[in-house]
Amino acid sequence: MDLQCTLIGAILPWILLFHGFVHSEKAPYNTFVKEATSAPAVLYYDYITIGGGTCGCPLAASLSQGARVLVLERGGSPYDNPNISDIANFASTLSDTSPTSPAQQFISEDGVFNTRARVLGGGSALNAGFYTRASTAYVKKAGWNETLVKQSYEWVEKLVAFKPPLLGWQSAVRNGLLEVGVLPNNGFTYDHVDGTKVGGTIFDGEGHRHTAADLLQYANPTRITVYLHATVHKILFTFNSNGTGRARAxxxxxxxxxxxxxxxxLTKNSKNEIIVSAGAIGSPQLLMLSGIGPAEQLKAHGIKMVLDQPIVGLGMADNPMNALFVPSPSPVEMSLIQVVGITKFGSYVEAASGLDFAYFLGQMLSRDTGLLVNQSDQHYFTVLPVEATNEAAQAIDSVADIILRGGVILEKVTGPLSTGHLELRSTDPNDNPAVTFNYFNEPEDLNKCVQGMNTIIDVINSEGFSEFRYRSVPVQALINWMLNLPLNSRRRHASAAISLEQFCIDTVMTIWHYHGGCQVGTVVDRDYKVLGVDALRVIDGSTFLGSPGTNPQATVMMLGRYMGQKIMHERYSHGS
Incomplete structure (x- = not known):
């Protein structure tokens, strides 16, 4: 555990960069959100939603318009946690390893540092705030009703989506993307279209975060109860009187x-259901803990099998992210993701800037690597050996004012095609399962990364971005710099002659868009009903075959509203 904490501490700057900040304010509701310690021993509801996250909140709010709904959230409130609400304490949130931390850290079997949300509002309470819809093609492939999808997005956007201010750094990245051919210029739009655009954000004009938890404002307060710090251990099923036949949650x-x-x-009504919205890690984990999963794995953990479903936990995927840090000779604004270049070859280029990242990065560099000093356009940076870093550390202190300025430009591979699997480590729902994503197993993913990195390099060298880069620092120096950072626990190649293919493999990180494990067509049907049992659905990112849009949170929130509407329509189309 000490090693994990050390590694997480090393990666904290990256987490700090891509996660936003939450405004300190009281919850917009105070009657139906309660601590689980106040819950009675036995409860009865029409719908039980497991997980009050990015999907679970809009889903429950929608269901409450026509039924009694219980939401069980394993985390706390985003409104009364000072480490979430206070920007000054934000780093403490992500380094907190306590059992109730809103950011539960884990390391994939691939050696990549990652985080899963444990708070009402889910990932929307921790992420970078970028808001963008899925493409039209994605919606059609999912088999969703396009009209209802549009209405559901708009329902979400009324409370949580805003147009961001576009300042210097983000404008320069946009100009650079256009200059290097990521066209056309689509301006500001929530839509997913090829070219360069400014997307939405869940931060309002004053910089205050609005999360999926805010969507509970839509709920009928007399028909919904949300319990916090309520950790679900398993789902129970009934069978026919003779103990055989189809299981029913x-x-x-x-x-x-x-x-x-x-x-x-569940109250006695054939239309009542239990809905799992515990996220791409939690949902397949909970199905297995409840006896739905690969028979051999369930047997190994002493779990009574309800349904042998070998596909649960398969199809796990995480969009690989790679980035370059760019120190700037000019001051930069604090910005999270605002501009995105949606390329035709399947890579998304985004950017962020700010003091927090640069400060911590500088501290890491002063300990672990040499410094970009005394460079010229004709000479590439050479990584200093460990013995030589003392002098470099002194040098970095002398130019701290420079290091404190800068930002990153990153690329994310769409899809991806590479997939892995999830397996239980124990029967404790608080434990992280073992997750393997198999980054770049498919050559096409690696090719997209290389093209994306080449686009980043072109943007950095563009005239449109020139104000925010040192012309005396070659891009190769930035590449070497990244190779020496503890971005993951993989063994990296510290060589100036490294290929971009190897760079992608060695410096791969997560952008927290992992999905799969309960996918449509194999574990659930197109109505998100779990195949082989009754009264059980899974509705969240674990059902996705690919990550929607450049960033999935808008679509995850939309899906909650969309399915809430559909379920209510089904419930009352032939009477309740």
Whole structure:
């Protein structure tokens, strides 16, 4: 655990960069959100939603318009946690390894540092805030009703989406993308279209974050209860009187913060359901803990099998991200993701800037690598050996005012095609399962990364971006710089002659867009009903075959509203 904490501490600057900040304010509701310690031992509801995250909140709010809904969220509130709401304490949130931390860290079997949300609002309470819809092609492939999709996006956007201010750094990245041919210029739009655009953000004009938890304002307060710090341990099923036949979900066992067990049952109505919205890690994990999964794995952990479903946990994918840090001779604004270049070859180029990242990066460099000093356009940077870093550390202190300025330009591979799997480590739902993403297993993903990195290099060298780069520092120096950072736990090649292919492999990071594990067509049907059992659905990013849009949160929130509407329509189309 000490090693994991050390590694997470090393990667914290990256997490700080791509996660935004939450405004300190009271929750817009105070009657139906409660601590699970106040829950009775036995509860009865029409719908039980497991997970109050990016999808679970809009889903529950929508269901509450026509039924009694219970939401079980394993984390706390985003409104009363000072480490979330106060920008000055934001780093503490992501380095917090306590059992109730809103950011639960894990390291994939690939050696890549990652985070899963554990807070009401889910990833929308921790992410970079970028808001963009899925493409028209994605919507059609998913089989969604396009009219209802549009209405659902608009429902979300009324409360949580805004047009960001476009300042110097982001404008320069946009200009650079256009200059190097990522065309056309689409201006500001929520839509996913080829070219360069400014996307939406869940930060308002005052820089205050609006999360999926805000969508609970739409809920009927008399028909919904949200319990915080309610950790679900398993779903229980009923069978025919003779103990055979098709299983039907009917109860959820959860424990509160004091470890007291509670049971939530569905009220007696054939249309009532348990809905799992625990995220791409939590949903397949919970199905397995409840007896739905690969028989051999369930047997190995002593879990009574309800349904042998070998596909649960397969199809796990994480969009690989690679980036270059660019120190700037000019001051830069604090900005998260605002501009994106949607290329025709399948890579998305985005950028962020700000003091926090540069400061921590500088501290890392002063410990671990040499410094970009005394460079010229004719000479490439050579990595200093460990013995020579003391002098470099002194040098970095002398130019701290320079190091404190800059930002990153990153590329994310669409899809991706490479997939992996998830396996249980234990029967404790608080434990992270073992997740393998198999980054760049498919050559096409690696090719997209290389093209994306070449686009980043072209942007850095463009005239449109020139104000924010040192002309005396060649891009090769930036590449070598990144190779020496503890971006993951993989073994890296510190060589000035490294190929971009190897750079992508050695410096791969996550952009927190992992998905899969309960995919449509194999684990759930197109209505998100779990195949082989009754009264159970999975509705969240674990069902995705690919990550929607450049950033998925808008579509995950939309899906919650979309399916809430559909379920209510089904419920009342032939009477309740």
């Amino acid at each position: 009917n109860c959820v066992i959860f424990k509160d913060a004091m470890g007291v067990e509670h049971r939530a049952y």
